[in-house]
Amino acid sequence: MALLKKSYSSVKRVLHNHIFRVPLNQLWKEIHDELGVGELSSRHLILSAYDHTKLRDWFKLEAGADPLTTEIVGNRLQAAALVRDEKWATESVFSGMMQVNVISGVVPLVQGDAITPPGTLLEVSASEVLIDHIDTVVLVENGIVARYWHQCRIPSELSHALMVYRGHGTERTKTVRHWIKQLPSTVKKVGYFDFDPAGMGIAVDYEMDAILIPNPLDERLIEGINNKPESYDKQMAHRPGLGKQLPASCREVWLWMTGNNRKCAVTQERLLVMEWSLRQLSLN
Numbered sequence: 001m002a003l004l005k006k007s008y009s010s011v012k013r014v015l016h017n018h019i020f021r022v023p024l025n026q027l028w029k030e031i032h033d034e035l036g037v038g039e040l041s042s043r044h045l046i047l048s049a050y051d052h053t054k055l056r057d058w059f060k061l062e063a064g065a066d067p068l069t070t071e072i073v074g075n076r077l078q079a080a081a082l083v084r085d086e087k088w089a090t091e092s093v094f095s096g097m098m099q100v101n102v103i104s105g106v107v108p109l110v111q112g113d114a115i116t117p118p119g120t121l122l123e124v125s126a127s128e129v130l131i132d133h134i135d136t137v138v139l140v141e142n143g144i145v146a147r148y149w150h151q152c153r154i155p156s157e158l159s160h161a162l163m164v165y166r167g168h169g170t171e172r173t174k175t176v177r178h179w180i181k182q183l184p185s186t187v188k189k190v191g192y193f194d195f196d197p198a199g200m201g202i203a204v205d206y207e208m209d210a211i212l213i214p215n216p217l218d219e220r221l222i223e224g225i226n227n228k229p230e231s232y233d234k235q236m237a238h239r240p241g242l243g244k245q246l247p248a249s250c251r252e253v254w255l256w257m258t259g260n261n262r263k264c265a266v267t268q269e270r271l272l273v274m275e276w277s278l279r280q281l282s283l284n
Helices: 005-016 026-035 049-062 076-080 143-147 170-182 197-205 229-238 248-261 268-273
Strands: 021-023 044-046 097-101 107-109 112-114 122-125 136-140 162-165 188-192 210-214 278-282
Touching (some): 026 044, 107 122, 136 170, 162 170, 188 197, 197 229
Parallel strands (some): 136 188, 188 210
Antiparallel strands (some): 021 044, 097 122, 097 162, 107 112, 210 278
């Protein structure tokens, strides 16, 4: 029988809860065949106190951990301290990490200040960023724009801000979102997202203090391939009440995006290649 974490977890549940009757599924059939524990019935495996002891002793020997008392949680290093197979870890190798950089200055970390040359992203543990040394964070939606952050035409006052890539994938975005949410009020949170309804929605969801928007707003912004009206339609259908969720400071911009059949949906990538200037729009 292959020694699997699923087997360990099932046996742990049985021992911890003093269960003596388990469903006769494939897993328990394998355990019965391998260890000879339990009596078979048509749909269940009936265990005795002796079987519990045998199960516990076998897993202590083979896995290196006591299924009655040892909860295997954490990353691979933490798992390696508890059990023979470090792959039983509950966290991925890069759990709790996020990608950051700064255009000018340093990234303040517990380990020391880090420099991020243009075109690079520094992957760090979110818990090791010295928040007390930061006054502004810019949350960037798209990965390629995060990499080329130094080429974005941002306001000069943001050149020392910590750029944080929002990430894609549930685990990475969850880490960043939790970190952003925990920032003290002394840290200004600026969002840079696609200039479309979805981007405005992210700004609301992440409770940004301000966002970066194109400057100026004029018809050249949505000419030809610059704009993606089909994306606009899908986003508006997905979130029809978004306009009412936006703060009053966004009203004029929102009316421009949605008015005169503009159907404005301009990506960050497009703004970057057009070398379009950006300005801050307060959401407070």
